Amino acid sequence: MLQLRYVWEWPVRLTHWFNVISLIVLSVTGIYIGDPMLSVPQTDSFVMGWMRVVHFGFAYLFAVSVVVRLLWMFFGNSHARWKAFVPWASKEGWRNIIGTFSWYTFLRKKPPYVVGHNALAAMAYSLVFILFAVQIVSGFALYGQYDPNGLWASVTAPVLNLFSNQGLRLTHHMIMWLVIGFAIHHVYSAWLMDIKEKNGTLSSIFSGYKFIDPKDL
Amino acid sequence: MQKQEKQVQDGVIPEEILQRWETRGISRRDFMKFCSVMTATLALPITMMGKIAEAIEGDNRPPVIWMEFLGCTGDTEAFLRANQPTAIDIILDYLSIDYHETIMAAAGHQAEAAKRQTMEKYKGKYLVIVEGSIPTAEGGIHCTIGGNSALNIAREVCGSALATIAVGSCASFGGIPAAAPNPTGAISVTKAVPGATVMNLPGCPLNATNLTASIVHFLTFGKLPATDSLGRPKFAYGKRIHDNCERRAHFDAGQYAEGFGDAGHRQGWCLYKLGCKGPETFHNCPTVRYNEGTSWPVQAGHGCIGCSEPQFWDTMTPFYKRLPNVPGFGVEATADKIGLGIAAATAVAFGAHGVASALRKDDDMESDLLKED
Known part of the structure; x- marks a missing residue:
């Protein structure tokens, strides 16, 4: 008989959707800031100004959301905990990595049956969390330059001196594209799993619940 | 002597000092200009002017x-x-x-x-x-x-x-x-x-x-x-060129010169898209300027090349582009072209995977629970 399992607790869902909204807004405004394609005729307009204000505002939202999610790795359920994101640390994790990879590459009939993240997804998220961290640090380092005596500049000065201003700018730019690539993959995989596993994967990120058949575990 | 001290404290250059410089061939106007420029450049209150004049006199x-x-x-x-x-x-x-x-x-x-x-x-x-x-x-x-x-x-x-x-x-x-x-x-x-x-x-x-x-x-x-x-x-x-730039209003408005000599350039719009490194460079060029305060690159219509930043020749190039070239790719490949390529390749790869997966029926789970309506 199918069971209803509460997999994604509310902080997980909330930070997930805050991340989605901020990443969309940050990418759109960021692309404009990097290469302003609109040229406006009126001098009293404030297009770049607004783009930057929105970018910085959502940058704070995104940073808080990522930090809350990282903290929740130490308080949440087993699916949210940090251990779920390092499958390579256990033997069972390795079995799942190889099993999921084989299924993705059509070498195996069924993927390993898991309640939370599958092993490959968990590895991808670990990498994405690193990208997020680099993005936040490089972003606030670039942002902090408006006030060289301010808090952000004093915290991020070593990063700027080490990687150079333009180096950080290029990194910030490239990571955006990597995250966009990840988002495409993420939506596709969630959709695929929703069809193949039939456990309500897509709806689970809204409701938190998945339909699990205990005999498959 | 007491009078002179009082004057110095009030930011006035004492008459005796001005006269001494005049005998050395520097007019009072020039000397006062020098002292006020120095006071302003050092971001000191103008009341320090007398002290500066006195210090230059001292032995x-x-x-x-x-x-x-x-x-x-x-x-x-x-x-x-x-x-x-x-x-x-x-x-x-x-x-x-x-x-x-x-x-x-x-x-x-x-x-x-x-x-x-x-x-x-x-x-x-x-x-x-x-x-x-x-x-x-x-x-x-x-x-x-x-x-x-x-x-x-x-x-x-x-x-x-x-x-x-x-x-x-x-x-x-x-x-x-x-x-x-x-x-x-x-x-x-x-x-x-x-x-x-x-x-x-x-x-x-x-x-x-x-x-x-x-x-x-x-x-x-x-x-x-x-x-x-x-x-x-x-x-x-202590301040970024960009934050004191006379073209900053055009930057915030969204008005950019797209090429040297185009309509925007002739109207003095922002040089951001021509690779200006003002947003990356800390210097007082916009306020102090060069050559007796006559002009500086951005005023003259050329973007900043970040010449006062560490390793500027390596990190600020190409001077006429916003971002550095991506190492390992062709000179003309910009970060955005490569990024768009990454995103497109991801979409194509997973699109193909999706087609293959849709045709694949042997991996359906919970098929024992399926009921046709």
């Missing part, structure tokens, strides 16, 4: 040794040609420049002797100004003066100085000689003489007003101005 002139290594003499040129309004008359005549390869009358052993004399007589009390970077490859043979390597000279002269001022980007950060692949192993003064007190005045060339102001600060307060994490005085490098 505390430090001997100066000006050394040039891997440089183009651009900083010397910038300083000699400074007439803010007559900085040469006021500062250069006033300072005791005991050694300066370009302007000294002495040559050979005579010049070396003058330098040595200053170093011995004023040990720990003289100022050193260094122009150009210092080569270290192959024992420093790429720059030798009087049979001694630049590295040895710098360590000896800066080591027993009161303070060293590195002028120009080469002396401050290595500059163009230190740009990749840096065949001579050129390094900055700070790196060559780690223990010395060094203040950096980067710029290509440095802004002579900033050097004069630093010296005036030294004369007035007996120490060099406060510096940031890169050893640059905060009064001159």
Whole structure:
């Protein structure tokens, strides 16, 4: 008989959707800031100004959301905990990595049956969390330059001196594209799993619940 | 005497001082202009003007040794040609420049002797100004003066100085000689003489007003101005060019010159899309400007190239593009083209996977629970 399992607790869902909204807004405004394609005729307009204000505002939202999610790795359920994101640390994790990879590459009939993240997804998220961290640090380092005596500049000065201003700018730019690539993959995989596993994967990120058949575990 | 002190405290330059400068051939107007420019450049309250005038008068002139290594003499040129309004008359005549390869009358052993004399007589009390970077490859043979390597000279002269001022980007950060692949192993003064007190005045060339102001600060307060994490005085490098730029309103509005000479460029719009590095560069160019405050690159219609930032030749290029080229890709491949390629490749790869997965029926789970309606 199918069971209803509460997999994604509310902080997980909330930070997930805050991340989605901020990443969309940050990418759109960021692309404009990097290469302003609109040229406006009126001098009293404030297009770049607004783009930057929105970018910085959502940058704070995104940073808080990522930090809350990282903290929740130490308080949440087993699916949210940090251990779920390092499958390579256990033997069972390795079995799942190889099993999921084989299924993705059509070498195996069924993927390993898991309640939370599958092993490959968990590895991808670990990498994405690193990208997020680099993005936040490089972003606030670039942002902090408006006030060289301010808090952000004093915290991020070593990063700027080490990687150079333009180096950080290029990194910030490239990571955006990597995250966009990840988002495409993420939506596709969630959709695929929703069809193949039939456990309500897509709806689970809204409701938190998945339909699990205990005999498959 | 009491009257003069009162005047100085009120920021007034005492009459006696003005008269003394007039007898030296500097008009009161020029001297007052000089004092007010210095006060403003150092971001001091205008009431400090009297104190500055008094300090320049005082009998505390430090001997100066000006050394040039891997440089183009651009900083010397910038300083000699400074007439803010007559900085040469006021500062250069006033300072005791005991050694300066370009302007000294002495040559050979005579010049070396003058330098040595200053170093011995004023040990720990003289100022050193260094122009150009210092080569270290192959024992420093790429720059030798009087049979001694630049590295040895710098360590000896800066080591027993009161303070060293590195002028120009080469002396401050290595500059163009230190740009990749840096065949001579050129390094900055700070790196060559780690223990010395060094203040950096980067710029290509440095802004002579900033050097004069630093010296005036030294004369007035007996120490060099406060510096940031890169050893640059905060009064001159404490703000980003972009944040004080006269074209900033066009940036915020969203008005950009797309090419040199186009309609936007002729209207003085922002040079951001032409690769201006103002948002990356800390310098007081927009407020102090160059050549007697006449102009500076952005005012003249050319973007900033970030010449006063560390390793500018390597990190700020290409000068006419916003972002550096991506290492390992063709010169014309921009970060955005590569990024778009990554996103498109992801979409195509997973699209293909999706088609294959949709055709695949053998991996359906929970098929035992399926009921056809």
